[in-house]
Amino acid sequence: MNIHAPEQPAPPTRTTCPYCGVGCGVLAQPDRMGGATIAGDPDHPSNFGRLCSKGSALGETLSLEGRLLHPAIDGARASWTDALDATAEGFRRVLDEHGPGAIAVYLSGQLLTEDYYAANKLFKGFLGSANVDTNSRLCMSSSVAGHKRAFGSDTVPGTYRDLETADLLVLVGSNAAWCHPVLYQRMLAAKVARGAKIVVIDPRRTATAEEADLHLPIEAGFDSALFCGLLVALAERGALNDGFIDSHTSNFTAALDRAREIAPDVAATAAACGLNPTDVETFFDLFAATERVVTLYSQGVNQSAQGSDKVNAIVNVHLATGRIGREGMGPFSLTGQPNAMGGREVGGLSNQLAAHMGFDVESIEKVRRFWDAPRMARAEGLKAVDMFDAVERGEIRALWVMGTNPAVSLPRADAARAAMRNLEHFVVSENVASNDTLGAGAKIRLPAAAWGEKDGTVTNSERRISRQRAFLALPGQARPDWWIVTQVASRLGFAEAFDWRTPGEVFREHAALSAFENNGGRDFDIGALADLDTRDYDKLEPIQWPAKTGAARKETRFFAKGGFFTPDRRARFVAVEPITPAATPTRTFPYRLNTGRIRDQWHTMTRTGRSPRLASHIIEPFIEIHPADAAREGLVDGGFAKVSSSHGEAVLRVRVEPGARQGALFAPIHWTTETSSDGRVGALVHAFVDPQSGQPDAKATPAAVAPVAFARQGFALARGALGEPPAQMWWAKAAAPKGAGLLFACDDAPALETLLPGLERDDEIVDFVDPARKSYRAAIFRDGVLEACLFVGAGRQENAWTHLRTRLGQPLSEGQIRSLLLAGRPSDGAASGPLVCACHGVPKGVIEGAVRSGCADATAVGAATRAGTNCGSCLPEIRRMLASMRALEPALA
Structure with missing residues (x-):
């Protein structure tokens, strides 16, 4: 008799989450059916096993439905050979006819470092174009500019451990409770365990503000005035670190004089910022009296017409007190994307070269020699907004977009989408078969690997490099982005310089460049990783940089004893400019529109939109407005509003929020033409940018609101495909546990067959009609289980939606059916709601x-x-x- 031991499952793959810049470690256990079970990695130093709602739901997003699985040219399936040939030929033609200024590549913080490195090397070193920018320009470039002005380098001084040891945590323009929840829990743990204080500076009373000891609902755009006032207060209270200022900094007097011009005292600061003077005094007292202070900032600071000045106003107070680079203190940028930092390291911004070098003559020559580059870019290229403006003007004729959706995410998104339609040569590397950017005229579509299939590295907000490892096979003809670049480079005649066979080989070259002729003059140095063999690269543990050859590998901070990366090794205080809003509200557009993220969605919902769980909290695009403003405009909670600016408009569900600031609106960025009829808020956002960073101001677009009325509201749910909504219908799509859903509002009730085209002859349809109440409810059963349903009424059908979306594919009793159809709610007392x-x-x-x-x-x-x-x-x-x-x-x- 043969006795076989049961087959043991393979150990889970240790990888890294593809969402925000926290860089959480993930354990992925493939289920052998194309999916995986996801858990937090208890050994990863970024999260110690915790995952946020998005990370926890990653297993729900691994479906191949909607994936781009083969190359295409002009909408027709093509071979890789033909698609790569056409890609290379188009860039060669435009380059020969119009020069390097006519070509560009637009990258993504979703790319791995190896992908970024390959694209940057090809365009800047071998095609001669510095028009290499990234969607990270939209979220963290003001932080980069602020760092470089102050430190001489794009260096994050501190570590996540500082959040646990600080006695005061100041969050500026950061809803970390929703956008960086794993880190925020570490902050709350410090509050509970050690009594650390939390101050939140944000125009909105966000979920983060609700947990704070002090919330300062600042007037949008005036953060630098508040920190100028703080610098003045610190000087007047004798709370400066004169020794640090004298030994390690320059330009302090000019910065303090400018701060006194902008915010000479508490009263003036409070007036400028629209704050209560007592609250401002309390904040200044806390900051002055507390040695261990970490100031964390995110998009509310960066996405501003004066974002770089805001960053430097924050850095100024830390330099002035010497609270930098020591445990529990320092300014800290919370990065928005999983590899925004990695992109910065390899020169993924148009004003940088690789390895944190700039476009000075010495650095250009250094990178040229390392790459043996035949056509090295000699000057900075166009930043994101300018790049697409150049596309609109016809100056950029060939564009390659990798892993991002600029037709949704850019300001003036309608103009960007229209401009891309006029490109001579338009290539998109994507893992989805359809999105707004692909629909903007992409002539060549290249199927890229997705998370779970990609292999490489990412760097998180505390400079920690982690491996993203593949645990799923490449589907169809999908390929890694770095590989795609190598194949195009080869066809352009550069095969020898791009002869990598594995991502580890790309990484080793990247690491070697970081140490090349460095001698301590650059902050970014991972030379110790340049000799990793394939086995060591595969097993690479999370490691912070710098990781210099011969140096001990440990957790590191910068600047506690000076040593900045300026020519004289001193930090620069920056005299920030007086606050001058890029645009002010008018009679036509009396409100300021602020855009941002919500808790359970990510960017344009390419991945999170697949998760039924994540579609359960906030299911529709909305506009948040203060009760007084809503009353003035005739808006009601749960109703609809048309939100408009001089660039576009959207129709959104109204959320009346007492925590909103009067005169301000907030709308989320996530909905697209793929997921909603009227939810693309990027179309409204103006294109003003910070003059230092080029980052667009997404927080203060002048806008108007007006009520919109619909006679009926409802939803459709189906296990199969939903039909195309009628042209005049307002709608939003949402994933359901065993199917898909459509929430809608309209004046004329839709026909059953329009929204549910998959009905079969033998289906049982049970329906209810109440013309007086404009109600129609239908449940469709197939083989005894709920196959689809359509509910329409005069108002929202929220209870029925939240109950029925979980019942698709299940049998319902006669009593349950009767209750749902007659009353519109479950009869069994089932707990419902979002x-x-x-x-x-x-x-x-x-x-x-x-x-x-x-x-x-x-x-x-x-x-x-x-x-x-x-x-x-x-x-x-x-x-x-x-x-x-x-x-x-x-x-x-």
């Missing part, structure tokens, strides 16, 4: 039930339901629900 905790799938109704059963705080709710016990990003919402239900208790007694 999902509050996406990590554990806990809806609003379950949490309300826990509170009614006696749970008195968020900890008790978590113990009873698991809500809030993973990434914690839903805790502010749970606490709001507790407060709201407690407030109702006297009325119900």
